[in-house]
Amino acid sequence: xxxxxxxxxxxxxxxxxxxxxxxxxxxxxxxxxxxxxxxxxxxxxxxxxxxxxxxxxxxxxxxxxxxxxxxxxxxxxxxxxxxxxxxxxxxxxxxxxxxxxxxxxxxxxxxxxxxxxxxxxxxxxxxxxxxxxxxxxxxxxxxxxxxxxxxxxxxxxxxxxxxxxxxxxxxxxxxxxxxxxxxxxxxxxxxxxxxxxxxxxxxxxxxxxxxxxxxxxxxxxxxxxxxxxxxxxxxxxxxxxxxxxxxxxxxxxxxxxxxxxxxxxxxxxxxxxxxxxxxxxxxxxxxxxxxxxxxxxxxxxxxxxxxxxxxxxxxxxxxxxxxxxxxxxxxxxxxxxxxxxxxxxxxxxxxxxxxxxxxxxxxxxxxxxxxxxxxxxxxxxxxxxxxxxxxxxxxxxxxxxxxxxxxxxxxxxxxxxxxxxxxxxxxxxxxxxxxxxxxxxxxxxxxxxxxxxxxxxxxxxxxxxxxxxxxxxxxxxxxxxxxxxxxxxxxxxxxxxxxxxxxx
Amino acid sequence: xxxxxxxxxxxxxxxxxxxxxxxxxxxxxxxxxxxxxxxxxxxxxxxxxxxxxxxxxxxxxxxxxxxxxxxxxxxxxxxxxxxxxxxxxxxxxxxxxxxxxxxxxxxxxxxxxxxxxxxxxxxxxxxxxxxxxxxxxxxxxxxxxxxxxxxxxxxxxxxxxxxxxxxxxxxxxxxxxxxxxxxxxxxxxxxxxxxxxxxxxxxxxxxxxxxxxx
Numbered sequence: 001x002x003x004x005x006x007x008x009x010x011x012x013x014x015x016x017x018x019x020x021x022x023x024x025x026x027x028x029x030x031x032x033x034x035x036x037x038x039x040x041x042x043x044x045x046x047x048x049x050x051x052x053x054x055x056x057x058x059x060x061x062x063x064x065x066x067x068x069x070x071x072x073x074x075x076x077x078x079x080x081x082x083x084x085x086x087x088x089x090x091x092x093x094x095x096x097x098x099x100x101x102x103x104x105x106x107x108x109x110x111x112x113x114x115x116x117x118x119x120x121x122x123x124x125x126x127x128x129x130x131x132x133x134x135x136x137x138x139x140x141x142x143x144x145x146x147x148x149x150x151x152x153x154x155x156x157x158x159x160x161x162x163x164x165x166x167x168x169x170x171x172x173x174x175x176x177x178x179x180x181x182x183x184x185x186x187x188x189x190x191x192x193x194x195x196x197x198x199x200x201x202x203x204x205x206x207x208x209x210x211x212x213x214x215x216x217x218x219x220x221x222x223x224x225x226x227x228x229x230x231x232x233x234x235x236x237x238x239x240x241x242x243x244x245x246x247x248x249x250x251x252x253x254x255x256x257x258x259x260x261x262x263x264x265x266x267x268x269x270x271x272x273x274x275x276x277x278x279x280x281x282x283x284x285x286x287x288x289x290x291x292x293x294x295x296x297x298x299x300x301x302x303x304x305x306x307x308x309x310x311x312x313x314x315x316x317x318x319x320x321x322x323x324x325x326x327x328x329x330x331x332x333x334x335x336x337x338x339x340x341x342x343x344x345x346x347x348x349x350x351x352x353x354x355x356x357x358x359x360x361x362x363x364x365x366x367x368x369x370x371x372x373x374x375x376x377x378x379x380x381x382x383x384x385x386x387x388x389x390x391x392x393x394x395x396x397x398x399x400x401x402x403x404x405x406x407x408x409x410x411x412x413x414x415x416x417x418x419x420x421x422x423x424x425x426x427x428x429x430x431x432x433x434x435x436x437x438x439x440x441x442x443x444x445x446x447x448x449x450x451x452x453x454x455x456x457x458x459x460x461x462x463x464x465x466x467x468x469x470x471x472x473x474x475x476x477x478x479x480x481x482x483x484x485x486x487x488x489x490x491x492x493x494x495x496x497x498x499x500x501x502x503x504x
Numbered sequence: 505x506x507x508x509x510x511x512x513x514x515x516x517x518x519x520x521x522x523x524x525x526x527x528x529x530x531x532x533x534x535x536x537x538x539x540x541x542x543x544x545x546x547x548x549x550x551x552x553x554x555x556x557x558x559x560x561x562x563x564x565x566x567x568x569x570x571x572x573x574x575x576x577x578x579x580x581x582x583x584x585x586x587x588x589x590x591x592x593x594x595x596x597x598x599x600x601x602x603x604x605x606x607x608x609x610x611x612x613x614x615x616x617x618x619x620x621x622x623x624x625x626x627x628x629x630x631x632x633x634x635x636x637x638x639x640x641x642x643x644x645x646x647x648x649x650x651x652x653x654x655x656x657x658x659x660x661x662x663x664x665x666x667x668x669x670x671x672x673x674x675x676x677x678x679x680x681x682x683x684x685x686x687x688x689x690x691x692x693x694x695x696x697x698x699x700x701x702x703x704x705x706x707x708x709x710x711x712x713x714x715x716x717x718x
Contacts, residue, residue: 250576
């Protein structure tokens with residue numbers, strides 16, 4: 001015998017009343033009350049039959065839930081005498097719970113006779129708790145009622161579905177997460193368009209964002225297999241980054257939020273790089289030191305709390321590390337982007353062949369710039385070294401120059417990051433940004449962290465480079481923490497400080 | 505209903521229904537497009553008691569205009585349309601200004617200009633409305649220095665009156681309404697930059713700083 005369940009209609013009233021009278025001898029509802037229950041707009045009644053021919057009604061149950069109310073009530077449930085003990089009651093109950101979830105209830109209440117242990121056990125097995133007792137509730141039998149409650153996971157704050165838009169530099173990223181789970185991460189990069197200029201051209205990046213928006217959104221929705229109407233919130237990068245590029249994302253996100261009626265969260269790009277770790281680890285363990293290295297940033301952060309307490313320990317005072325890679329690659333005619341090209345040459349060279357300077361590491365610099373970086377002097381030193389060789393017509397090894405240059409950059413990055421961990425007694429280091437793709441950076445960080453008992457976190461590369469998933473993930477954290485959405489009037493802020501995790 | 509969005513000058517948003525202006529808001533500040541765009545669209549919907557999904561057509565002003573602000577409006581139009589599943593179209597912003605003047609009876613050749621910064625102007629010349637009520641563009645759109653434009657007009661023996669109407673999304677929307685009736689709306693929403701991105705290709709092996717002497 002298979003259970004056939006469907007929504008009840010008024011036509012089922014006669015059969016239901018038969019079972020009602022048989023089941024509740026002394027306190028059955030009058031037919032008119034039952035008719036009202038079946039037809040009321042705020043109730044959902046289900047009837048259960050033994051076959052799809054619907055010959056024998058074996059049970060029914062009803063749920064009441066007012067629209068907008070977080071509470072649902074199980075009004076009644078009955079299974080015919082001969083069908084008990086076969087798990088039908090449980091199936092019917094599960095259908096009612098499912099209905100309550102669909103109607104976005106957060107808790108379900110029911111009353112059960114204090115002497116009906118069989119029913120109580122069923123409710124307890126499904127997660128209901130006994131929260132109260134109503135004395136002498138059932139009359140005329142004069143039996144107490146147990147009030148039981150089932151707490152439902154609140155779908156929209158427990159695991160919010162959030163879409164994130166990133167456009168701070170040359171990647172148009174749209175990511176979708178459900179809570180801490182990655183559903184889609186689509187990146188459209190304009191990198192190739194910048195290649196012949198040897199670096200990101202802001203106007204070219206901004207133009208590319210505008211063109212990439214719609215196709216990137218479509219791809220992300222398809223990848224996540226969701227519809228925009230299902231979203232709980234939208235998040236967007238509003239800084240730091242290139243102003244014109246940021247504005248494309250901000251304008252886009254605001255219109256999408258208004259069109260879909262979803263709350264909008266304006267979030268910090270750099271903190272997004274830190275927050276992305278929730279997608280792989282389920283949380284960001286704090287406090288942690290974070291080293292973010294890309295073509296636009298070289299920042300060392302102390303993250304005491306992802307949403308409330310992020311501190312900038314230091315940053316580059318001139319070029320970003322990625323920029324230095326690009327410039328040296330161009331100097332050596334290796335192509336763009338510089339990082340992978342330098343990496344490729346460096347693998348064949350000797351990192352100790354040439355001792356290039358380590359910026360801001362001399363004692364006098366360390367006083368003022370303990371956690372700051374400078375790559376401009378290094379860049380000039382490499383250029384001079386090459387010029388001298390060329391002027392003298394002396395042959396030199398490009399792999400050696402690449403390896404020695406790379407070692408100088410990576411050495412400073414890792415040394416300062418590890419110092420930050422040790423000085424602050426924080427045994428955790430998180431890496432982020434496109435330069436994390438650099439093999440030697442990962443290798444040296446691993447080595448030095450291991451030697452100093454520091455736990456090293458390196459997210460997958462698709463989450464290290466600029467992406468929308470990290471923005472969605474940070475947005476989801478804000479939603480889960482119950483934060484209010486941003487006011488629609490925020491702007492793009494190219495120098496947004498890391499202390500502003502969300503622009504309200 | 506047509507939602508028209510233009511950020512070629514300030515931020516202008518209008519709602520057009522059956523060829524009539526239901527609402528229009530223009531924020532003249534041409535430095536705060538990203539700040540005001542969301543609120544402006546939201547206000548248009550709220551004041552007309554319109555649900556987003558009642559909008560079936562979104563029209564973006566394509567410029568020509570200074571790039572940064574222009575993009576905000578096109579990006580917003582693109583995503584609004586995607587958000588409600590509306591059709592998305594683009595209309596040249598200068599056409600909207602011409603539409604205003606021409607529907608008010610201007611019959612002489614009409615020169616429409618817009619500030620292009622860097623001491624240049626975007627411009628186009630129109631002559632009357634066609635049978636669908638759409639401005640007929642006879643020259644442009646282009647970008648030139650004002651004195652070069654003057655010369656150009658002289659060369660071609662063109663005597664024009666200069667349009668005075670400000671850029672308004674309502675004109676963009678009304679024009680879109682006419683285009684839609686005639687089934688002539690264009691799905692191309694690409695920004696009319698009319699200038700290449702400012703970028704100089706470096707020499708293949710550019711050196712930094714001064715050459716080493718000695």
